[in-house]
Amino acid sequence: MDERTQPGTSHTVDWDGPVHYVDFGGDPEGPTVVLVHGLGGSHLNWDLLAPLLTPHGRVLALDLPGFGRSEPGSRRATVQANVAVLRRFLQEVAGGRAVLVGNSMGGMISIFTAASAPEAVSGLVLLDPALPGGRRTLDPLVAAQFFLYALPFVGERFLSFRRQRHDARHRVREMLQLCGVDPATVPSEVIDRSVTLLEERQDVEGMDKAFLAAARSLLRILVDPRAYRGAMAGTPAPVLLVHGDRDRLVPVAAARAAAEQHPHWRYLELAGVGHVPQLQVPDAVAKGILSWLQDTAEAPSPR
Numbered sequence: 001m002d003e004r005t006q007p008g009t010s011h012t013v014d015w016d017g018p019v020h021y022v023d024f025g026g027d028p029e030g031p032t033v034v035l036v037h038g039l040g041g042s043h044l045n046w047d048l049l050a051p052l053l054t055p056h057g058r059v060l061a062l063d064l065p066g067f068g069r070s071e072p073g074s075r076r077a078t079v080q081a082n083v084a085v086l087r088r089f090l091q092e093v094a095g096g097r098a099v100l101v102g103n104s105m106g107g108m109i110s111i112f113t114a115a116s117a118p119e120a121v122s123g124l125v126l127l128d129p130a131l132p133g134g135r136r137t138l139d140p141l142v143a144a145q146f147f148l149y150a151l152p153f154v155g156e157r158f159l160s161f162r163r164q165r166h167d168a169r170h171r172v173r174e175m176l177q178l179c180g181v182d183p184a185t186v187p188s189e190v191i192d193r194s195v196t197l198l199e200e201r202q203d204v205e206g207m208d209k210a211f212l213a214a215a216r217s218l219l220r221i222l223v224d225p226r227a228y229r230g231a232m233a234g235t236p237a238p239v240l241l242v243h244g245d246r247d248r249l250v251p252v253a254a255a256r257a258a259a260e261q262h263p264h265w266r267y268l269e270l271a272g273v274g275h276v277p278q279l280q281v282p283d284a285v286a287k288g289i290l291s292w293l294q295d296t297a298e299a300p301s302p303r
Helices: 050-056 079-094 105-116 140-150 154-165 168-178 188-199 204-223 226-233 252-261 282-296
Strands: 009-014 018-026 032-036 058-062 098-103 121-127 239-244 266-270
Touching: 018 050, 018 079, 032 079, 032 105, 050 058, 050 282, 058 079, 079 098, 079 105, 079 204, 098 105, 105 121, 105 204, 105 226, 121 282, 140 154, 140 168, 140 204, 154 204, 168 188, 204 226, 239 252, 239 282, 252 266, 266 282
Parallel strands: 032 058, 032 098, 098 121, 121 239, 239 266
Antiparallel strands: 009 018, 018 058
16 A cells, blocks of 8 residues: 555554554644444545545544454444444544544444443534435345345355455445445545555455444344434434435435434535545535534534
């Protein structure tokens, strides 16, 4: 990897195995912002957004165990296990109250964290988070893939087959396309770093198991979302919900329903945008976040 082209500085802490994170630096007088990737993601998902936030605060992005450069070892990779990791990260690395910015599964993890550790979270930004409800028609390809992920043994075989059939660059481009991003619009260095990250994995089977454990945990929560809905309702921090109207993984109907159910949240819908707006329209996402931060800096808690 060419470190000259990578934003931020890499660090690793040992919490029963490595937890890798990137410190993008930033204004120490501003808020601390912690970026939380989604299923199959990593710190690289934030390379385009983080530099837009650093003039206004300190910015950190972690790799949850089982993703990125955080090899899983014997650790669990469920949503709730990663909630515990994120809470520890806030305490021991961020060192105080932080704004959580979570994408996809990272949004779900951030919601559970904000509800269970309100003293550690000053604000919550949800970028196309995994959400229950809403009148939705699932994208056939997305539905088929998650059906395979949910099946014991079948999911493992599916990931192994895909890895054997396609090289790392093809898999990176395929994931971007699934998320609604045209790979041609992503800077080549971001794709190159993503390819290198896949090629440098040591415990490939362990990473597959972690991915499937996280996916199955997420699906269980969405099938019976009572605890999740309780966390959404019990989050005292101000919330900004951002959603692309072309999201194939989490239909925009679910975001609209969540915004209607939580009228004190701010809702920003992005036209023509897919599941990872921080890669597709980072400038628009940064503008929305910074405007929201400015408006909520002195605002009282909605609860």
